[in-house]
Amino acid sequence: EAQVTQNPRYLITVTGKKLTVTCSQNMNHEYMSWYRQDPGLGLRQIYYSMNVEVTDKGDVPEGYKVSRKEKRNFPLILESPSPNQTSLYFCASSSPGLARDEQFFGPGTRLTVL
Amino acid sequence: SQKIEQNSEALNIQEGKTATLTCNYTNYSPAYLQWYRQDPGRGPVFLLLIRENEKEKRKERLKVTFDTTLKQSLFHITASQPADSATYLCAGMDSSYKLIFGSGTRLLVRP
Numbered sequence: 001e002a003q004v005t006q007n008p009r010y011l012i013t014v015t016g017k018k019l020t021v022t023c024s025q026n027m028n029h030e031y032m033s034w035y036r037q038d039p040g041l042g043l044r045q046i047y048y049s050m051n052v053e054v055t056d057k058g059d060v061p062e063g064y065k066v067s068r069k070e071k072r073n074f075p076l077i078l079e080s081p082s083p084n085q086t087s088l089y090f091c092a093s094s095s096p097g098l099a100r101d102e103q104f105f106g107p108g109t110r111l112t113v114l
Numbered sequence: 115s116q117k118i119e120q121n122s123e124a125l126n127i128q129e130g131k132t133a134t135l136t137c138n139y140t141n142y143s144p145a146y147l148q149w150y151r152q153d154p155g156r157g158p159v160f161l162l163l164i165r166e167n168e169k170e171k172r173k174e175r176l177k178v179t180f181d182t183t184l185k186q187s188l189f190h191i192t193a194s195q196p197a198d199s200a201t202y203l204c205a206g207m208d209s210s211y212k213l214i215f216g217s218g219t220r221l222l223v224r225p
Contacts, residue, residue, distance in 0.1 A: 004157075035215070040217060041217060042203070042218055044215070045212060048211065059212070090157050092157075102148070102163065103148070105159070107156065108155070108157055
C-alpha cells in the first residue's frame with residue numbers, strides 16, 4: 001500500500017530533551033516536507049526537500065533540523081524542544097512525475113513539550 | 115508577507131445544496147492552487163489542483179475556479195451530503211516550490 005508513515009504518533013517530552021520524528025514514504029517521491037498545524041494558524045511548512053541531500057527552509061524552520069540521506073526518509077529533529085513547539089506535525093511527499101503536485105500526507109505526530 | 119486566506123467561520127448548509135468555499139491570496143503568485151480535505155485527527159487528503167492558466171476544473175461533484183485578477187479560488191461541492199462535512203484547506207505553490215496553506219474552512223452539512 002502506498003503510504004507515508006510517521007513515528008511516533010504521540011509524544012510527550014520535556015524541554016531540552018532532543019527528539020527525532022521519523023517520516024518514510026514508499027512511493028519513490030522526490031519531494032518531501034514537514035508541516036506543523038496549530039489552531040487558527042493552519043498548516044505551516046517547516047522544511048522541504050526536493051531530492052536527496054537537498055533541503056530548504058519553509059516558513060517556520062527555527063528550532064528544527066532535517067536531513068535527507070535517503071530518498072524514502074526525511075526525519076525531523078528537535079535538538080532542544082521548547083513548549084512553543086507543542087503542535088501536530090505532518091510529513092508529506094509528492095510524485096516526481098507531477099512536479100510536486102498532489103501532496104500525500106502522513107497520519108500526523110502529536111507532540112507535547114512540557 | 116505571503117498569505118493564503120480562507121474564511122475561518124464554519125459554513126453550515128442543508129444537505130443537497132451547493133457549498134462554496136473561498137480562498138484568497140495576497141503578496142503571492144502561486145503557479146497553482148490545491149484543495150485538500152481534512153477530517154479531525156487525520157492528515158489532509160488531496161482533492162483537486164488548478165493551474166494559473168486554467169479557469170475551472172471539475173471532478174465528480176467538485177468544482178474549483180482560479181481567478182488571477184481577483185487573486186481568488188472558489189471551491190464548490192454540489193449536491194452536498196453529510197459525509198462532506200470536514201475542514202477544507204486551500205494551498206498554493208509558487209516557482210520556489212514552497213507550499214503555503216490557508217487555515218481552512220470547516221463545512222457542516224445538515225441532513
